[in-house]
Amino acid sequence: METPNTDLVFNVAQLLKEPLGSNRKFDIGAPELRLSEQTDRPDAEALEARGVAGNVKITRLSKDLLVQGKVSADVRLECSRCLTAFSLPVEGRLEENYQPTVDVDTGRPVRREADEEDDTAFSISPNHELDLTGPVRQALLVALPLKPLCREDCAGLCPQCGADLNEGPCDCQPDTTDDRWEALRELSLQDLPTGDGNLN
Numbered sequence: 001m002e003t004p005n006t007d008l009v010f011n012v013a014q015l016l017k018e019p020l021g022s023n024r025k026f027d028i029g030a031p032e033l034r035l036s037e038q039t040d041r042p043d044a045e046a047l048e049a050r051g052v053a054g055n056v057k058i059t060r061l062s063k064d065l066l067v068q069g070k071v072s073a074d075v076r077l078e079c080s081r082c083l084t085a086f087s088l089p090v091e092g093r094l095e096e097n098y099q100p101t102v103d104v105d106t107g108r109p110v111r112r113e114a115d116e117e118d119d120t121a122f123s124i125s126p127n128h129e130l131d132l133t134g135p136v137r138q139a140l141l142v143a144l145p146l147k148p149l150c151r152e153d154c155a156g157l158c159p160q161c162g163a164d165l166n167e168g169p170c171d172c173q174p175d176t177t178d179d180r181w182e183a184l185r186e187l188s189l190q191d192l193p194t195g196d197g198n199l200n
C-alpha cells in the first residue's frame with residue numbers, strides 16, 4: 001500500500017461542520033509523486049513528478065466540498081526526437097468535487113439518491129480526509145505535451161547511424177544519391193581514357 005503523502009491529504013472534518021460557503025486554503029506539496037494512475041499515455045507508468053507544489057481552496061457546498069487550485073512540478077520525460085531524458089516544468093489546474101462518505105455529525109454512512117450520484121466526484125474518506133493525490137496526478141498528466149521535446153529545435157537522431165545530431169553532424173553522407181546513377185558514374189569513369197602517360 002502506498003503511504004499517503006501528508007502534504008496532499010487534509011482533514012476536513014471541521015470544515016464539514018461549518019456553514020455553506022466556508023472555505024479553507026492549503027498549500028499542497030510533495031517532493032516526489034509517481035504519475036502512475038491509469039491513463040492513455042503508455043509512458044505514464046514510469047513518469048515521475050518532482051517538487052510538486054501548489055495551493056488549493058476548499059469550499060463547503062451543500063452536499064460536497066469543492067476543491068479549486070493549481071499545482072506545478074518538474075516531470076522527467078524522454079525527448080520524442082533524441083530520446084534524451086530531461087525535466088519539464090508543468091503547471092496544472094485543479095477543480096474537483098469531493099463527496100463525504102460518512103456524515104460528520106452522526107458518524108453514519110451518507111446515503112445518496114440515485115439522482116444525486118456524481119460519478120466524477122472523489123470521495124472523502126470515512127475519517128474525513130480529503131486526498132488530493134489523484135486530482136494532482138491528473139492535472140499534471142493532462143498538462144504534459146504528447147510529443148515532448150528536450151528543446152524546441154531538437155535535431156533528433158540520425159536515421160542511419162543513430163547519432164545524436166544535437167552534438168554535431170555525424171559521418172553519414174546525406175542520402176541523396178540514387179544507386180543506379182552511382183553505378184553509371186563508376187562505369188563512365190573506367191571508360192574514360194586515362195590520358196596520363198600518353199604525354200610522355
Ligand SMILES: [Zn+2]
Binds near residue numbers: 155
Ligand atoms: Zn531532443
Ligand SMILES: [Zn+2]
Binds near residue numbers: 161170
Ligand atoms: Zn549518421
